[in-house]
Amino acid sequence: MLVLSGRGQEFANRVSLESGQPVQQCYQCGKCTAGCPAASFMDYAPHQVIHLVQLGLEEVVLSCRAIWVCTSCYTCTARCPCRIEVARIMDILRARARRKGLHRGQRAALFADLFLDSVRRHGRLHELELGARWGLSTGQPWREADLAAGLVAKRKLRLRPPRIKGVEEVRRIFREAARLEEGEHG
Amino acid sequence: MVRYAYYPGCVAEGSGREYEMANRAVAARLGLELVEIEDWNCCGATPGHNTGHLLGLALPARNLALASGMGLDLVAPCAACYNRLVTAQREIACDPELQVLMGRLLGRDYHGDRRVLSMVEAVAAVGAERMKALTVRPLEGITVACYYGCLLVRPPAVIRGDDPEDPRLLDDLLRGVGATTVDWAHKTECCGAAQALPHEEVVLSRVRRILEAAVTFRADCIATACPLCHANLDQRQARVNRRFGTDYRMPVLYFTQLLGLAFGLNPGELGLGLHFVPTAELVRRIA
Ligand code: SF4
Numbered sequence: 001m002l003v004l005s006g007r008g009q010e011f012a013n014r015v016s017l018e019s020g021q022p023v024q025q026c027y028q029c030g031k032c033t034a035g036c037p038a039a040s041f042m043d044y045a046p047h048q049v050i051h052l053v054q055l056g057l058e059e060v061v062l063s064c065r066a067i068w069v070c071t072s073c074y075t076c077t078a079r080c081p082c083r084i085e086v087a088r089i090m091d092i093l094r095a096r097a098r099r100k101g102l103h104r105g106q107r108a109a110l111f112a113d114l115f116l117d118s119v120r121r122h123g124r125l126h127e128l129e130l131g132a133r134w135g136l137s138t139g140q141p142w143r144e145a146d147l148a149a150g151l152v153a154k155r156k157l158r159l160r161p162p163r164i165k166g167v168e169e170v171r172r173i174f175r176e177a178a179r180l181e182e183g184e185h186g
Numbered sequence: 187m188v189r190y191a192y193y194p195g196c197v198a199e200g201s202g203r204e205y206e207m208a209n210r211a212v213a214a215r216l217g218l219e220l221v222e223i224e225d226w227n228c229c230g231a232t233p234g235h236n237t238g239h240l241l242g243l244a245l246p247a248r249n250l251a252l253a254s255g256m257g258l259d260l261v262a263p264c265a266a267c268y269n270r271l272v273t274a275q276r277e278i279a280c281d282p283e284l285q286v287l288m289g290r291l292l293g294r295d296y297h298g299d300r301r302v303l304s305m306v307e308a309v310a311a312v313g314a315e316r317m318k319a320l321t322v323r324p325l326e327g328i329t330v331a332c333y334y335g336c337l338l339v340r341p342p343a344v345i346r347g348d349d350p351e352d353p354r355l356l357d358d359l360l361r362g363v364g365a366t367t368v369d370w371a372h373k374t375e376c377c378g379a380a381q382a383l384p385h386e387e388v389v390l391s392r393v394r395r396i397l398e399a400a401v402t403f404r405a406d407c408i409a410t411a412c413p414l415c416h417a418n419l420d421q422r423q424a425r426v427n428r429r430f431g432t433d434y435r436m437p438v439l440y441f442t443q444l445l446g447l448a449f450g451l452n453p454g455e456l457g458l459g460l461h462f463v464p465t466a467e468l469v470r471r472i473a
């Protein structure tokens with residue numbers, strides 16, 4: 001068995017603790033990867049991501065593309081013979097990458113930011129605004145134009161932003177959640 | 187009349203408008219009263235739990251608390267909303283500390299004691315007998331590939347009630363109104379979900395496989411119960427054809443649209459003209 005010392009061990013332990021998943025019990029069977037819809041688009045396949053955690057290679061795993069290409073489909077979680085919730089670990093890794101600023105430049109992180117910013121401001125998602133801001137932020141404002149035109153023609157894009165009465169409550173959730181997560185993980 | 191607290195989800199007024207139309211129309215026919223939760227908020231969907239664990243729980247928790255205040259069980263038609271609501275409810279229920287934290291995050295007492303149902307479950311609860319009695323145009327001769335996707339069936343520790351590898355609820359419903367359903371291997375294969383904008387290549391490759399499988403099984407259409415799956419399969423089908431040089435013309439219908447047709451509802455009322463891939467020919471064969 002591989003015995004890690006120092007920072008590597010600490011990282012593996014923290015991920016285990018935070019995710020509630022016994023990361024060290026993974027025996028690298030590869031079943032998670034076999035069913036993963038995004039594996040062929042990843043730099044490290046799901047079982048390799050878990051291996052990187054086991055090895056304590058924090059920088060590598062938090063900077064990888066794999067955790068951002070993951071679709072959160074839970075196939076890995078459903079099938080792991082060790083009952084390791086791999087998708088949950090992916091969540092934890094994304095959140096840690098964010099706290100270290102290693103999410104910058106990842107398209108899925110940008111998408112999540114824009115999505116959640118819309119929710120924070122209106123209480124619900126404004127699809128049109130998300131699409132427009134995505135186009136501008138990625139420098140490809142016309143990429144989705146054909147679909148947007150189709151949606152507008154079918155009146156399937158709401159023009160005015162939604163607004164709920166409890167929008168302040170929603171903002172409070174965002175604020176408090178960020179503060180608590182920050183405090184918990186330093 | 188069975189009353190439910192109803193959580194439409196953010197796309198109900200937008201890109202998933204036809205699902206909303208069909209759900210309302212079919213619910214009325216089935217005697218389900220859907221009482222919209224007043225002032226509901228976005229569940230955070232995938233971006234929520236991808237960004238922070240507490241955020242991913244607290245956004246749905248506010249809606250659970252609102253439904254609990256109404257004293258009604260909750261129905262969420264979107265598979266992603268349904269998944270987030272059930273996940274939040276189960277996790278918080280197992281952890282007293284989280285329960286207290288939710289109070290702090292929400293600024294109100296958290297109670298999440300009402301059942302959360304998907305639209306599929308709510309419709310199935312009506313019972314096969316009644317469905318049959320309401321069927322005036324049985325879907326005979328129509329072959330449907332029921333596509334469940336991910337979030338209606340996984341993770342199995344949280345989402346219960348159907349087989350996570352070979353679910354049957356949708357198949358049973360549609361067979362109950364006369365359709366033939368296919369025994370295919372792609373019922374729960376991921377469509378690429380929320381990666382449509384960040385990593386479209388994932389979605390296109392997944393959608394291609396799902397469409398190919400449906401064609402192989404000679405399906406006349408795919409049935410879904412999720413606006414995100416629907417958007418990927420229907421809206422992006424033309425892009426799949428462009429990218430891979432294929433020629434798929436597979437109508438993708440919400441399961442309530444198919445039920446509505448069987449109940450004799452009018453296609454316009456079910457939003458059947460709002461799809462990207464035309465449904466007219468299929469509708470003609472039924473109506
Ligand atoms: S399926 Fe489970 S045990 Fe197998 S490699 Fe993946 S995480 Fe490890």
Ligand code: SF4
Nearest residue numbers: 036070071073074076
């Ligand atoms: S949750 Fe992510 S890692 Fe797991 S199978 Fe799905 S895409 Fe792959």
